[in-house]
Amino acid sequence: MIMHTSLLLCRILLLGFGNIAQALLPLLASRQEWMAQELSILPLITGIGTRRHGFFIHSQGIDAPQLVQTAQPLHFFINQPHIQQVTDAQTFLHTGKAAGATLLIELTTLHPQDGQPALSHIQSALAAGMDVITANKGPIAYAQAELQYLAQQQHVQLRFESTVMDGLPLINLHQFTLQAVGMQSFRALLNTTSSLVLSMIEQGNTLEAAIAKAQAVGIAEADPWYDLDGWDAVMKTTILANNLLSGKLSPSQVKREGIRALPADAIRAAAHAGAPIRLVSTGSYKDGTIMAEVGPQHITQDDILHVGKGTTSVISLETEAMGTVTLVEHEPVVIQTAYGVLSDLITILRQK
Numbered sequence: 093m094i095m096h097t098s099l100l101l102c103r104i105l106l107l108g109f110g111n112i113a114q115a116l117l118p119l120l121a122s123r124q125e126w127m128a129q130e131l132s133i134l135p136l137i138t139g140i141g142t143r144r145h146g147f148f149i150h151s152q153g154i155d156a157p158q159l160v161q162t163a164q165p166l167h168f169f170i171n172q173p174h175i176q177q178v179t180d181a182q183t184f185l186h187t188g189k190a191a192g193a194t195l196l197i198e199l200t201t202l203h204p205q206d207g208q209p210a211l212s213h214i215q216s217a218l219a220a221g222m223d224v225i226t227a228n229k230g231p232i233a234y235a236q237a238e239l240q241y242l243a244q245q246q247h248v249q250l251r252f253e254s255t256v257m258d259g260l261p262l263i264n265l266h267q268f269t270l271q272a273v274g275m276q277s278f279r280a281l282l283n284t285t286s287s288l289v290l291s292m293i294e295q296g297n298t299l300e301a302a303i304a305k306a307q308a309v310g311i312a313e314a315d316p317w318y319d320l321d322g323w324d325a326v327m328k329t330t331i332l333a334n335n336l337l338s339g340k341l342s343p344s345q346v347k348r349e350g351i352r353a354l355p356a357d358a359i360r361a362a363a364h365a366g367a368p369i370r371l372v373s374t375g376s377y378k379d380g381t382i383m384a385e386v387g388p389q390h391i392t393q394d395d396i397l398h399v400g401k402g403t404t405s406v407i408s409l410e411t412e413a414m415g416t417v418t419l420v421e422h423e424p425v426v427i428q429t430a431y432g433v434l435s436d437l438i439t440i441l442r443q444k
């Protein structure tokens with residue numbers, strides 16, 4: 093057992109307390125001892141903010157093992173001593189910073205039209221000198237370059253591994269491992285909800301039942317049509333084009349077609365014929381310009397994307413130095429996204 097008095101404290105603000113944040117707390121709790129031994133750091137949750145429950149700062153901070161002792165960790169932050177309740181997200185960030193928080197984990201709802209208000213949350217946290225981790229695709233798809241410039245100016249980090257393929261190291265792979273590999277193109281199944289819905293329809297379920305299942309396991313966006321109309325995949329495709337292919341795309345430059353209009357009969361017939369339909373993301377260079385798109389495609393048996401079942405996510409990268417590299421994330425649920433957030437946290441803490 094490590095003495096907590098010998099550890100450096102990392103005070104964290106959690107903005108958004110839905111599926112991912114609730115999966116993150118037990119993971120953080122179970123890795124607390126490891127973080128103490130490996131990094132000599134004790135993470136403390138200094139604030140939690142949500143749209144409906146309110147925004148709370150705990151002046152001392154609470155560690156994750158304590159928070160997960162109850163099924164309702166938010167109760168530690170509501171009507172308790174040491175708690176200050178503030179009115180909005182911006183005040184939450186400034187009050188949290190004043191209470192010693194140095195890191196924001198932004199896990200609010202995706203708004204694919206403009207990435208707001210998460211984009212403003214992240215801007216404010218970076219401007220206040222806080223490191224930021226997010227799984228929210230909107231701010232990164234719309235404003236990664238500007239946010240990273242701000243982070244650089246403030247000598248802090250912005251990390252976003254979980255925005256694409258959850259905790260599977262894709263952004264990290266490119267940044268740390270496959271450096272200067274000469275990335276040429278990617279082709280991928282990135283939207284888990286649409287894969288689940290299509291595979292359930294293939295098995296004879298209704299669209300409504302399939303959406304309900306995706307919501308029950310916590311993988312659907314707050315508005316599941318953002319998944320089925322291809323918006324989620326467009327955000328991810330933009331992020332990949334800008335990171336893997338060094339692009340400067342905005343989401344409006346990614347061609348989008350969702351799966352809303354596909355008749356159930358056609359979905360079942362395609363699967364029956366051995367070439368199921370899936371929502372495919374692609375990015376490549378054409379005449380020096382990056383072309384990126386999202387749309388339904390038949391996945392034939394000899395297609396590299398034909399691996400895995402149900403919600404399995406796959407990405408195949410064409411590279412100059414390493415040929416074809418394919419990564420598969422088998423049937424991800426929320427824990428994989430939470431792990432991506434944890435791995436970003438560890439990366440930031442190691443580099444401090």
Ligand SMILES: NC(=O)c1ccc[n+]([C@@H]2O[C@H](COP(=O)([O-])OP(=O)(O)OC[C@H]3O[C@@H](n4cnc5c(N)ncnc54)[C@H](OP(=O)(O)O)[C@@H]3O)[C@@H](O)[C@H]2O)c1
Pocket residue numbers: 107108109110111112113141142143144145146181199200201202209227228229254255258310311312313314425426429
């Ligand atoms: N679920 C996944 O598998 C997955 C995978 C990768 C990335 N992501 C991304 O991760 C983020 C979180 O996902 P999730 O599944 O945890 O979402 P979720 O369950 O819908 O939870 C979203 C949380 O954000 C809060 N929120 C929304 N707008 C807010 C605002 N303006 N100010 C403060 N709080 C606000 C909500 O508060 P109230 O409940 O009080 O309204 C809720 O606590 C999303 O951006 C999503 O796209 C999710």
